[in-house]
Amino acid sequence: ADVDPGSLRTPIVAVLGHVDHGKTSLLDKIRGSAVSEGEAGAITQHIGATAVPLDTVSSMAGDLVMADDFDLPGLLFIDTPGHHSFSTLRARGGALADIAVLVVDVNDGFQPQTEEALDILRRTGTPFVVAANKVDTTPGWNPKPDSPVKQTYDAQSDRARQRLDENLYEIIGQLSDAGFSADLYWRVQNFQGNIGVVPVSAMTGEGVPDLLAVLMGLSQRYMKNEMEIDLGGPGKGTVLEVKDEKGFGATLDVVLYDGTVTEGDRIVVGGVEGPIVTEVRALLRPRALSEIRTEQEFERLDSVQAASGVKLAAPDLDDAMAGAPVRVVRGRPLEDVIEEVEAELSEIEVETAEQGVVVKADTLGSLEAMANALQEAEIPILRAEVGDIAPRDVAVASTANEAENRVILGFNVDVLPDAERELDRQDVRLFNHDVIYQLVEDYEEFVEERQR
Ligand code: GTP
Ligand code: MG
Numbered sequence: 001a002d003v004d005p006g007s008l009r010t011p012i013v014a015v016l017g018h019v020d021h022g023k024t025s026l027l028d029k030i031r032g033s034a035v036s037e038g039e040a041g042a043i044t045q046h047i048g049a050t051a052v053p054l055d056t057v058s059s060m061a062g063d064l065v066m067a068d069d070f071d072l073p074g075l076l077f078i079d080t081p082g083h084h085s086f087s088t089l090r091a092r093g094g095a096l097a098d099i100a101v102l103v104v105d106v107n108d109g110f111q112p113q114t115e116e117a118l119d120i121l122r123r124t125g126t127p128f129v130v131a132a133n134k135v136d137t138t139p140g141w142n143p144k145p146d147s148p149v150k151q152t153y154d155a156q157s158d159r160a161r162q163r164l165d166e167n168l169y170e171i172i173g174q175l176s177d178a179g180f181s182a183d184l185y186w187r188v189q190n191f192q193g194n195i196g197v198v199p200v201s202a203m204t205g206e207g208v209p210d211l212l213a214v215l216m217g218l219s220q221r222y223m224k225n226e227m228e229i230d231l232g233g234p235g236k237g238t239v240l241e242v243k244d245e246k247g248f249g250a251t252l253d254v255v256l257y258d259g260t261v262t263e264g265d266r267i268v269v270g271g272v273e274g275p276i277v278t279e280v281r282a283l284l285r286p287r288a289l290s291e292i293r294t295e296q297e298f299e300r301l302d303s304v305q306a307a308s309g310v311k312l313a314a315p316d317l318d319d320a321m322a323g324a325p326v327r328v329v330r331g332r333p334l335e336d337v338i339e340e341v342e343a344e345l346s347e348i349e350v351e352t353a354e355q356g357v358v359v360k361a362d363t364l365g366s367l368e369a370m371a372n373a374l375q376e377a378e379i380p381i382l383r384a385e386v387g388d389i390a391p392r393d394v395a396v397a398s399t400a401n402e403a404e405n406r407v408i409l410g411f412n413v414d415v416l417p418d419a420e421r422e423l424d425r426q427d428v429r430l431f432n433h434d435v436i437y438q439l440v441e442d443y444e445e446f447v448e449e450r451q452r
Pocket of ligand 2: 023024080
C-alpha cells in the first residue's frame, strides 16, 4: 500500500432494498462471522452504522480480499430500516453513501422499494452491487456455509442451479428494464458500466466473502480520491434521525462523512425554521451488547472522526430535521457556516405552484424524492414540508378550489390528533404511505375516478 491508511476515510456503504429482503440479516451475518473469526472486538456498532475494519473484511473474505492490496481502512455499513426510505441518506446534493448494496430476495425479485432505491441510486449516481439474497431457499439447495459463491454454485445439482439461474436472470432482466446493464458479478469486467449481481445467503453466509470483495474492489478502484480528506478538519455530517433520549432531551443520530466533531464544538444544524446554532454537550456511541445489560447504554466519546455514526446531544435540537446537514464551525466565521447550511437546505427546496397538493415527508431526503416523483407525474405541489401532518396542513389543503388539490400526500409521517379531527371536519383527502410509488399511484387513481 503506497498511501498511509490513516489519511483515507472509511467508505460509507448503504444497505438498501425492499422490506424483509434481508438487509439486516446480511449485516448480522457479517457481524456474526466476525465474531466467529475472533474479530468481535474489531467491529464497532455505531449509531445506525457498523464499522468493519479491513483486517476483518480480509479474514472473512479469505482469498478474495488480500489486505495488502487495499489502502482503505475498511467499510462502514449503514442499514436502512424497511419503512425508511434510502432517501434519508442524503448529503451535499447527492447520496451520503459512497457505494450501496441493493438487497433483492431471489424469489421475490423486484418490489416497490427495490424500484424506489434504484431510482435514487440512478439520480445520485451512486455505484452499487446487487446482493441476490436467500439463495439457500432454492429447492434442492445443498449449502456450503460461508463459502465463496462460485464454489457453492458449482457444487449444486444441475436442477438446483437451473432454478437459481432462472431467478437470477429474472433479476438481471429487471435491472436491464430499469436501464442498468447487469450480469453475475464474476462475469463483469468493468464495474463502472455494469452492475454486478452477487448471489448470497444471509442465513448460510454463502457469497458473503464475494460481496465483501466486490465492495472493497469498488471502493478502492472508484472512490479513492474522494476518501482522501482532511480527517482533522471541522466535521460534516447528515442527520439520520432526531430522537428523544432519557437524560439528554432531543438528540441527533448523525453519520459523519468528513472531518472530526469534538465535545464542546459549536455546530450548525438544519432545522424546520432554518439553521440551528448550538454546542455539542455529549458524543455518544452504543456500548457492546454485553455491556448494555449491566451498564449504561451509551459510552461517551471526546471526539469522533469520519466516517462514523454517532449520537450527538446538544440543546435546542427539537426542530432539527432528519436528512439535514450538520456542520462543525471550528475556526471559521459562524456566518459562513450558517450560509453553507442554508445553501444545502435550499438545494432541496421544492418547486411549488399556486395550486396543488400538500406534501409532508419524514426527512429532507424523502421530501426531495417525493417532489421528484410528483414532478415526473406532473402533479403540482402547493406546499412541501418535513414533519407530521398538523392541523395547519389540513387548513392549507382545504382552501383549494379543486377537489384534486384538497389533498395531503404523506410519506412515512404520523397524523397529529388535532389534524385527525380537522380531517374529519374538512373535505380534505389524505394519502399516507411508506412507498412513494404507491402514493403517486393512489393519488392518480383518485383523480381518474373523479374524472369518470
Ligand atoms: P426490514 O428491515 O424490515 O426492511 O427487513 P430486512 O430487509 O432487514 O430483512 P431481515 O434481515 O429482517 O429479514 C427478513 C426475514 O428474512 C427474516 O425472517 C430473516 O430470517 C429472513 N432471511 C433473511 N435473509 C435470509 C436468507 O438468506 N435465507 C433465508 N432462508 N432467510 C433469510
Ligand atoms: Mg432490517
